[in-house]
Amino acid sequence: MQLYEQTIFSLQQMLKQRQVSSVEITKAMLNRIEATDSAINAFITVTPEQALKDAKAADQMIASGQAATLTGIPVALKDIFLTDGIRTTCASRMLDNFIAPYDATAWGRMKVQGAVLLGKLNQDEFAMGSSCENSAFGLTRNPWNQDHIPGGSSGGSAAAIAAQQAVATLGTDTGGSIRQPASHCGCVGLKPTYGRVSRYGVISYASSLDQVGPMTRDVTDAALLLGAIAGYDPKDSTSVDCPVPDYHSALKNDLKGMKIGLPKEYFIDGLDPDVQKAMDQAIATCRSLGAEFVEISLPHTNYAVATYYLIATAEASSNLARYEGVRFGHRSETSSGLIDMMMQSRAEGFGAEVKRRIMLGTYALSSGYYDAYYLKAQKVRTLIQRDFIEAFKSVDILLTPVAPTPAFRIGEKTSDPLQMYLSDIFTIPVNLAGICGISVPAGFSKDGLPIGLQLLGRPFGEESILRAAYSFEQATEWHTKKAAL
Amino acid sequence: MSITRQEIEHIAKLSRLALSNDEKVLFTSQMEAILKYVETLKELDTDAITPTSHAVPMENAFRPDSVTPSIGHERALLNAPDKNETYFRVPPVIE
Structure with a gap:
């Protein structure tokens, strides 16, 4: 296995046992970016000098016994996160030359642990879009099929994982912008409960909906990264002051006794047959792991x-x-x-x-x-939120598709904004209700495009969806498949 | 729901956007389609429903009124398109 294919969890062990240094991992990632990004265009800015400097510092932290979860791990950030002294564009001409004067809290928390920043990732301009085609710096291509979009708005964050250019990335999700690209690129994407992660230093789009979250190769890494960034921040008055659990220890490989709701409004006739098939298989898998399924209704979907x-x-x-x-x-x-x-x-x-x-x-x-x-x-937002409150009275989590279709073709929806908006139909209600959701790889279309499964949890119920996602992942091999590049 | 050119021009002015003629034409038809779509909300009776402005119920977030370091002039002016000593410089406001 190449260094650039590893996870946070595996690199952590390798670094701890001195099998590899952060400088070696970082060089492997930078070479990979160099070799693949002319085709994919996941990055707006690559920061090699800074990355190697950070990696050297991380190696010293490890040598002196100060290693934390992310020490020496090369990551990249959606270009919506302010990064002190580094260009931050939000994929807009408006901020072409903008140098951030301070760090976003989420990134600051990773930086303190010794995470290595490889660069800043492409997105739809100001996070407005579902395809990563609305960037002033050119579109990003899906590593699984370069004629297709990677999803959006955090398209670069998902494509960089699929192209193995970064071990983990951060995205933001206002109406599905973490989960939909994760689904389209075959990686894991977690949108935490509103208020779980600080929005300080994240360029604002829609403040009552925006939330920061991890995008990773597997569920274990999503749990590790969420643990590193979550928690109250006095600089974001909407961040919630409640304890951050140990998400990693919540990863139990078992669904016994878990009641999973299937919202009937999400399993509609217009669903792509390949998506429907992946959902049917996923339900069968979860049932075999001990989960009980119940049909429920979210009438205002x-x-x-x-x-x-x-x-x-x-x-x-x-x-x-x-x-x-x-x-x-x-x-x-x-x-x-x-x-x-x-x-x-x-x-x-x-x-x-x-x-x-x-x-x-x-x-x-x-x-x-x-x-x-x-x-x-x-007012309708209230009704949508009540739908979820009602549903969670009888079930622990919900299982749905992430998107009605696999990644569509580049250019397919650019001339019709309304059609583009409708591709987010299964992810948008989650932001309106403020609950948490995760996208996990759950299959491929006939044409070889990844399909994601969405698991939704109660407010601050990240542990439940992580446990279910982990159990599903351990029982399947979708997350081990790699895009040929 | 039809939108007139005057309305588009009024909204563009409120938005502080200088739109080209092509953009005005394009946005008129696209906004009409989007507004027609959002009309579906009218099907719902919401007279007795309280609006939700925020997903998590919260009281005001107070903090102690204490003096802490701020970003400082140099950093605050780092990205200024035009500046004069410690001020942002703008075109004349009053002619």
């Missing part, structure tokens, strides 16, 4: 996409008001006066999807439409 595109765009229109060309970001050269400078700077700095969402959000919040759109959506 069909209203989730509409609700999301009003709430998320409204919050985005407000969050993105900060890009005015005064304090940071792009400033137009061709303007006359202050207001015109702002309007031109934003016109030149933002891509089409970002403009569209700002427009939609501004409309939903504007005088005369606020009650009909924004307030209405907030």
Whole structure:
């Protein structure tokens, strides 16, 4: 097995036993990026000098007996995370030359442990998209089939795992942006409960929905990485002050006594036959491991996409008001006066999807439409949240597909925003309700594209979904398959 | 739900976006389609429902009002498109 194919867990052991140094692992990853990224374009910025410097420091930490979970492990971050002294673009021309003045808390916690930063990953601009095609720095290709999208918005974070360019990555998930690309690229992606991980230093899209989470090769690594980043942060007043359990010790290989709900609204006629087949097999596997299945109903599922595109765009229109060309970001050269400078700077700095969402959000919040759109959506959000509360009265977790189809072709949905939005139908309700969810590899389509399984848990029920995901993973071999590159 | 060009121009102004003519045409039809889709929410009777603005119920998050170090002028101005000593410089506000 090549060094670049290893997991956090296996590298931890190898580093501890001095079988390998962090510098060696880091060089292997940097060579792999060099060899594969002209085809995949998972990275916006690669930071080789910094990585080798970090790796040397990590080796010293290990030598002096100070190793922590992530010491010496090469990782990469979605370019939405602020990284002190390193360019942070959010895949936008607006932030082309932006050098972050401080670290995001999630990254800061990894850095303190001695994690090695390989670079910053591609995404949809400002996390707005489901395909990684809305990047000012070119699209990212799916390592399993380069004519297909890797998913989005954390497409680079998923593709980098599938292309074995990083051991683990961080993504963010506002409507499925961790789980959907994880599903499309055959890796594990965990969206924690809202408030579990600090959002400080994460460039805001829709603040009541955004959440940070790990993207990894397997469930064990997701548990390890979540443990490293989770917990209350006084700098994020929406992070929740409740103890962080030992997620690694929650990984029991057993589903006995676990009651799993199957929401009937998620198993619809329009589901791709390959996805349906993977779900049927997964249900059979979980049943053989001792799980009991119950059909349940989430009656407001069909209203989730509409609700999301009003709430998320409204919050985005407000969050993105900060890009005015005064304090940071792009400033137009061709303007006359202050207001015109702002309007031109934003016109030149933002891509089409970002403009569209700002427009939609501004409309939903504007005088005369606020009650009909924004307030209405907030009320429907209550109904969607109640659906989940009701469901979790009778089951421990839920099992659903992550997406209705495997990764679609590049260009297939770019001209029709609404079709693009509808590809997130199974992931969006989770963000509206604020609960946790994980995507685990569960099969392949006839054409060889990965298909993910989604497990959903109660608020702060990460241990339950990790245990179920781990048991499923141990009983199957999907996570061991590798994209040929 | 139909949107007029005047409405698109009004929203663009509120959004502080200088849109090209092509963008105005494109966004008019795309926003019409999206707004038509979100009309489905009207099927639901929500008169007695409280709106949810935040997934996790929370009280205000208070902290002690203590003096702590801040980012400082140099770092705060690091990414400024234009600056003058310790100030951000902008085009004239009043002509």
